[in-house]
Amino acid sequence: MKLETIDIHELLPQREPFIMVDRLTFFDEQRTSTRFVVRADNLFVEDGVMDACALAEDMAQTCAARLGYVNKYILKREIQVGFIGAVKNMVVTACPRVGDVLETTIEVIEQVLDLTLVKATVCSGSQTLATAEMKIALANEIEEA
Template sequence: MELEKIDIHELLPQQEPFVMVDTLTYFDEKKTSTKFTIRKDNIFVEDGVLNECAIAENIAQTCAARLGYINKYILKRGIQIGFIGGIKNLAFSETPKVGDVLDTTIYVTEQVMEITLVNATVKCCDRIIATAEMKIAMANDVKLQ
């Protein structure tokens, strides 16, 4: 399956204008990657720069895209809602600008019942611009397709 051809809206519970990923670019059991092009009409762009809150949300939505892919294409069920349960060691080295493309990768370090722990790396122009550890807690409900 060509992941980049999947409509990202089919995988995410978020809807416009709050979608912070464009395409799913890689998926396996432990690693998931997405791309996101920063547009000037993004609600988190100020003076041509994407703020740091959007980068944290981009990481969370990469986690959501992973789970959406699992639910839709592997388990054959609806979207499951997740919540950020915690963020540790969130570090930024630079802030991206309009027109830049974020390449975000998460690595699952642990999964226990409805809690997933990930390490995340966000790159822009092949430079790491942000890293974090994130805990995602899943709701028990599954949204119908």
């Protein structure tokens, strides 16, 4: 399966207008990357600038895309819903503007039962916009398609 052919909506529990990733660009057991183009009609954009809190949501949805890929294409089951359990050491160096392309990468630091700890980085071009550690907790139920 080529990642560029996957409809991101199939991997995420979120729905429009709250989708913060456009495409899954890389996946392996330890690392996942997504791409997102900042658009003027985004809920988090005001006066052409995206709010910093949207970067945390973009990181979380990259985690969701990873989980969705694992569930759908590896485990062959419906996607699971996850929740942000904690955000630690978040540093935002700049907020993206309309038209910027965000490249978000998460690296799994540790996974124990239904908790996953990741290190996340959001970049636009060569500029790092934000970094953080996130703890993602999985809900016990599987979302129906």
